[in-house]
Amino acid sequence: MKKDNRLLPNKDMPDFERDYFCDAHPETVKPLKGFIEKFLNWARANSLWILGFGTGCGAIELRPLMTARFDMFRYGMAPRPTPRQSCVFVIGGYASIKTLKRIVRSYEQIQAPKFVLALGSCTINGGMYFDSYNTINRIDHYIPVDAYVTGCMPRPEAIIAGLRKLQELIKQGKAEKANEYIENFEWYKANQKKVIKDWNMPDYNW
Amino acid sequence: MDTPLVLKILYSLISLAVITIWGLSLGGIVRKIYARVQGRIGPPFWQPFIDIIKTYGKRTAVTHGIMFFLGPVFRIAGGIGTYLFIPAILGSTIFSNFSVSGDVLLVMYFIFFGQLGMALGAGESGHPYSAIGVARGLAQMTAFEVPFALSIIAIVIQYHTLNITTIVLAQQGSILNWTLFTNPLATIAALIALLGMNMHNPFSVVLAPQEIPIGPPTEFHGSYLALMQTNRGIFNAAKLVLYMNLFFGGATNIFALIIKTFSIYMISVVVGVSFPRFRTDQSIKFFLFVPTLIALLAIIILVL
Amino acid sequence: MMKDILKRLTEKFPISEIEEQRANMIFVTMPKINAVQCISYLKQFEGFTHLVMLAAVDYIEDGIFQLTYILHNYELHTDIGIRVQIDRKQPVMESIHTLWAQARTYQQELKEMFGIDFPGSPDIDEPFLLEGWQNIPPMRKDFDTLKYSQETFFPRPGRKHYDPQKYMKEKLYPDKEPE
Incomplete structure (x- = not known):
């Protein structure tokens, strides 16, 4: 694996905060080969820990999934309360710019492999x-999305169906959007910075 | 003593593997029971194993410093240490572990060692919720340590020994020889302390996923978390085996071990599903009042 | 009851317009300079101790913002609304955060959404919902929100628009003639 020595500019951060975050450029991690990856993908698919981002009306449709x-x-x-430990990021509906900032932050804190399920036409x-x-208007210009659930708002059955679809994708090894995000990092960052005007966080939130 | 050390280490590893699998399955079974009680289908009982494989399979990880690495290591060292100095099955060479080398005081030390290591690791992660969780956890731990230690003292006075194997041997013969019947007060006090140790519902304010995301392990992910999940299995089973040995007459074969540990665990599960959560100050008050008095009473009766 | 209050108000303040919406809800319009004095009087002497809300409307044709303060009297169960018209070119209004501390949030929002300034109100320049907004305040009528959205937010091609009236007629009542 080639070590990536690029550094992120972090232009918007003041000097005195430089010690508190990491400048390194995120790297893609290639999936393993053969049956090990298949086995891991099976485990990933059967243990989806959900970080529900309660934006918009989707939050109310996520709760019944537990009942x-x-x-x-x-x-x-299973629901998981912290981005560090979860692997599925559920965007529960429309995202305002103020929320988008938190979405980006939480998404980057999730450790790869990570999957995004976006709910609703918003x-x-x-x-x-x-x-x-x-x-x-569309969330996939800011973070990569693995599966969408249509509807306004999708019912819990539809969300379960979406999660099952995501499980299939993971089992087939098609859910590699976390690497895609790193590969197109500059494009995503440019899009994010176009709408988030007061960018007062590091370029990549480890 | 007759067994060579290499063989003994091998036996301990086997015994450790068995207890890990049993501890994790126990967690899965309990989740299943919870689900059935609530009218759900629930996850399969091997769900904890899948979770652990998945968390080990995370591709990236970040660190916050040396103690952040060592926290989960301390935790699992505490779990393994607790287990390795308890004789799991009486009379079995494979499952007797290193019980001749340590006594009940060492085991008590190991029970609290992991928590302290975890506190240091969680402290370095720098997450405010970790700090809150650690403060709550340590306060609660100090509180339930008192009745636990007192009831251990009661047992030590009763059997005139610190050696767990001797304590188990003294309870053999009849069901009435169990500490449960010879010294019920100490047993009750220790079982209440076990509720706090297991962090099930009345005393679950440390983890409290609804208020402080998940308490001390908020920042832990990937392999760190997987270590802690593995430890949850080992440590849980080790505590149950210790309780089985001290109060419920130990086990002479693996089936007795499974049945007894399961039954002891069900006590805290039943309490867990039926009670709401205490605040930290409430649980401290509770631990320092009811079970402490019961344990003191047990000691006083024994001394008189 | 309401009549007495109204009578006392008209004696004290130059009220230009009175609109009785319900028996227990009236709106009075008065000049900008008297408004806060009047609100203060209503709070202290007439028992209108609860600030229900503070809202603004942009009347771009008349070149004014209309602010509406709605106050509630718990004993009489009556509401009174004070309407103030301020110049759109110089949108400055006296702050009422000294009377109700929670008014600062309303004022902060109005500053952000309409650009109406309330000098002295705490955190009046802090962002309330829009972090780092660089355009004209978005609730003003001269702000074209569709154009802004299309320029900024990467609209997905292929969106179709239907006129609701026509669409419903075609789908639900194809045979019925419009009334």
Whole structure:
């Protein structure tokens, strides 16, 4: 593996905060070969730890997944309270710019391999907020998305179906968007910085 | 003493592997039971194993310093240490571990060692919720240590020995020889302390996923977390084996071990599903009042 | 009850317009210079101790912002709204955070969304919802939000627009003639 020695500029950070974050450019980690990766992918698919980002109306549809009626635990999915430990990032609907900043931050704190499930038409094309001054239109220009669930708002069954689809993708080894994010890092950063005007965080939040 | 050291190490590794698998399955079974009680299907009982494989399979990791590395290591050292100095099955060469080399005081030390190491590691992660969790955890730990230590003292007075194997041997013969029946007060006090140790519901304010995301391990991820998950299995089983040895007459074969540890664990599970959560100050008050008095009473009765 | 209050108010303040919406809800319009004095009087002497809300409307045709303060009296269960019209070119209004501390949040929002300044209000220049907003305040009518969204937010091609009235008629009542 080639070591990437590029440093991030972190232009927006003041000098006295330089000691508190890491300048290094994130690196892609290639998946392992053969049956080991298949086995790991099987484990990943059957143990989806969800970080529910309660933006918009999707948050209210995520809660019923825990209840007896929908019971996501039987598929090995579980909610996880911190981005460090989770692997599925669920964007629960429209994302305002203020939220997008937190979304980017949380997404980058999740350790690879990480998957994103976006709920609702708001994350796909802006939905009914397409002409809002403060709501982004499509989330996949800011973070890579593995699977979308359509609807306004999708019901819990639809969310479960989306998560099952994500499990299939992971088992087939197609959910490598975390590496895609690093490969197109400059493009994503440019898009993010285009809308987040007061960028007062490091360029990559480790 | 007859067994060569190499063979003994090998036996201990086997015994450790068995107890890890049992401890993790126990966690899975309990999650399944929780789910069935709540009318859900619930995860399969091997879910903890998948979780651990997945967390080990994380591709990237970040670190916050040396203690951040050492925290989970201390934790698992505490778990393994606790287990290795307890005779798991009486009379079995494979499962007797290193019980001749240590006594109940060493085991007590190991029970608290892991928590302290964890506190240092979580402290270095720098997350405010970790600090809150650590403060709560250490306060609660200090509180339940008192009834636990007192009931151990009661047992030591009762059997005139610190050696766990001797304590187990003294309880053999009949079910009425168990400490549960010869010294019920100490048993009750120790079982209440076990509730605090297991951090099940009335005393789960340390982890409290709803308020402080997950307490001390908030920043731990990937292999660090996997180590801690593995330790949860080992440590849980080790504590249960210790309780089985001290209060429930030990085990002479693996089935007795499984049944007894499962039953002891069910006590804290049943309490866990039926009670809401205490605040830290409430749980400290509780531990220093009811179980401490019971344990003191046990000692006083024995001395008289 | 309301009549007495209204009578006392008209004696004390130059009220230009009175609109009785309900028996227990009236709106009065008055010049900018008297408004805070009037609110203060209502709070201290007439028992209107609760600030329900503070909102603004942009009347771009008339070149004014209309601020509406709604106050509530718990004993009489009545509401009174004080309408103030301020110049759109110089949108400055006296702050009422000294009367109700929570008014600062309303004022902060108005400053951000309409650009109405309330000198002296705490954190009036801090961002409330829009972090790092660089355009004209977005709730003003001369701000084209669709254009801004299309320029900034990468709209996904292929979005179709339907006129709701026509679309519903076609889908639901294809045979019925419009009334």
